[in-house]
Amino acid sequence: MTNTDSNKRDPFEAVRISEFRSLVTVRFLFIMGLRMMSTLVGWWIYELTNAPFAIGLIGLSEVIPAISMALYAGHIIDLSEKKKLMRTGLSLYLLAALVLVLLSSRFTDTRLSHHWIALSIYLIIFCTGIIRSFTGPVFNVILAQVVPKSKLQNATTWNQGAWLTASVSGHAIGGFLIAGLGNTGTLVTIACLMTAALLFSSRLKQHPPLNERGEKKTWESVKEGIDFVFKTKEVLGALSLDLFAVLFGGAVAMVPVYARDILNVGPRGFGFLNGASDIGAICIVVLLALFPLRQKQGRKLLFAVAGFGLCIITFALSTTFWLSFAALMLSGILDGISMVVRGTIMQLKTPDNMRGRVLSVNSMFVNSSNELGQFESGVAAKLMGVVPSVVFGGCMTLGVVLVTWFKAPSLRKMEY
Known part of the structure; x- marks a missing residue:
């Protein structure tokens, strides 16, 4: 074409x-x-x-x-x-x-x-x-x-x-x-x-x-799916980005604390902050359906996850409601870009006869990142304090992007 x-x-x-x-x-x-x-x-x-x-x-x-x-x-x-x-x-x-x-x-x-x-x-x-x-x-x-x-x-x-x-x-x-x-x-x-x-x-x-x-025997079949994920750098890189970005960079668990104790905006402000990233994600996904990314999607995925990390750091340090809301909404936009690119990579790179096994490995990454991310946020907040823990999460997300940039060049260079 x-x-x-x-x-x-x-x-x-x-x-x-x-x-x-x-x-x-x-x-x-x-x-x-x-x-x-x-x-x-x-x-x-x-x-x-x-x-x-x-x-x-x-x-x-x-x-x-x-x-x-x-x-x-x-x-x-x-x-x-x-x-x-x-x-x-x-x-x-x-x-x-x-x-x-x-x-x-x-x-x-x-x-x-x-x-x-x-x-x-x-x-x-x-x-x-x-x-x-x-x-x-x-x-x-x-x-x-x-x-x-x-x-x-x-x-x-x-x-x-x-x-x-x-x-x-x-x-x-x-x-x-x-x-x-x-x-x-x-x-x-x-x-x-x-x-x-x-x-x-x-x-x-x-x-x-x-x-x-x-x-094949059950374990041989399962192992084949795991081996495919770990040998296909584009898939492994995309899954790892999702896992660690959500594990370390998810600020959602701390939003109630920011709303009540840092920004002092109460339940109404909490509602706006809680929905900010979802609003951003929905808007960008619809926009990408109308105007899809045409080239250098792998590079754009890495930039989007890095931008997500910067948004989390901005949110962590903000003491102004409108800036906090904007940071979370922009993080949702960047996460939406990441979500679409990751999903497309998974679909395009996975052979038809292995989709169940590979997408199940993907579901493990997604499920564990959300649940463990909430747990990590609570533990980090207890050990470091709320603001330092969220800053730490954003910095870790940037570190994950940096490692992926050099360790998974095939993902960085991928186009579809």
């Missing part, structure tokens, strides 16, 4: 594919339901226990099985018919929502103590963590089978935009629904979203496995 042809590329080329629209709709409904559920469960557990630590155990109870099962899940995804596996995951999430509806009912509240209800919630979330290890990667595996390779960059951008929009709106709407409908009404809404996702998923075609069952 010539540069002229590339410049004339239709920004809606992936959206014009009917099956891609159905897939994105399913993912949008699913992610919105998940985010509503996480918002609701956090609120509900705090109501039951009055213990902030109990909220932290929710994430731990989900991320442990999600990470533990990820490699095996990738092996199963590569050996399975993708539509059936996706629908099984959606059905199990719907079942989990219905069980939570029962737990939230007045009938259960009069028969079980708050302690046993909380333990039951943790058990259900643990089960959803197992389901998540299979369901999360399968969406991206199907994406590569639905969309021609020439349109993967465009499809990945729209897919990331839908994910971000569903995530942000799910959190926000979840809070309003809890206030208006209560726990049970919110869970019924979540069940309706999962049901709608199941109905839309019936429009997808079957996507049979590209590997034959029994071709």
Whole structure:
């Protein structure tokens, strides 16, 4: 394809594919339901226990099985018919929502103590963590089978935009629904979203496995996926950037402290700061769908992550609300660029018959970086103080970019 042809590329080329629209709709409904559920469960557990630590155990109870099962899940995804596996995951999430509806009912509240209800919630979330290890990667595996390779960059951008929009709106709407409908009404809404996702998923075609069952033993198959990631410098570099940038540079965990104790802006200011990076990310992802990056994407990825680190340092040192908000919003814009480029690299560099295993390794990096990043922020803040810990995180992000620049030249030079 010539540069002229590339410049004339239709920004809606992936959206014009009917099956891609159905897939994105399913993912949008699913992610919105998940985010509503996480918002609701956090609120509900705090109501039951009055213990902030109990909220932290929710994430731990989900991320442990999600990470533990990820490699095996990738092996199963590569050996399975993708539509059936996706629908099984959606059905199990719907079942989990219905069980939570029962737990939230007045009938259960009069028969079980708050302690046993909380333990039951943790058990259900643990089960959803197992389901998540299979369901999360399968969406991206199907994406590569639905969309021609020439349109993967465009499809990945729209897919990331839908994910971000569903995530942000799910959190926000979840809070309003809890206030208006209560726990049970919110869970019924979540069940309706999962049901709608199941109905839309019936429009997808079957996507049979590209590997034959029994071709390799389970561990050999899993090891092949891990080996591919570590031998493919572009993929390893992109995953490492995501892992360490979020692990060290994520300032989200400290936003409540900044809002209340440093910027003195209260709950309303906290709401703006909490949504700033998401707003920036959504705006840039939509913009990139209309005006995609044309060249030197690997170099731009590294610059974006370095800029993200600088934004975190700026936020850490700021004592002015508008500057803090701008720094977080710009960090979201740069993270959105990074997200799109990383996602496209993963799709373009991964062989079709290994997508389940490679994308499951990716899910391990993503899941661990978010959860461990929150833990790291808390530990660093306790050891260094809040402001020095956030500055340290931004500096570490810059250090990771510097190491990647020299250690992964193929990522730096990559174009697609």
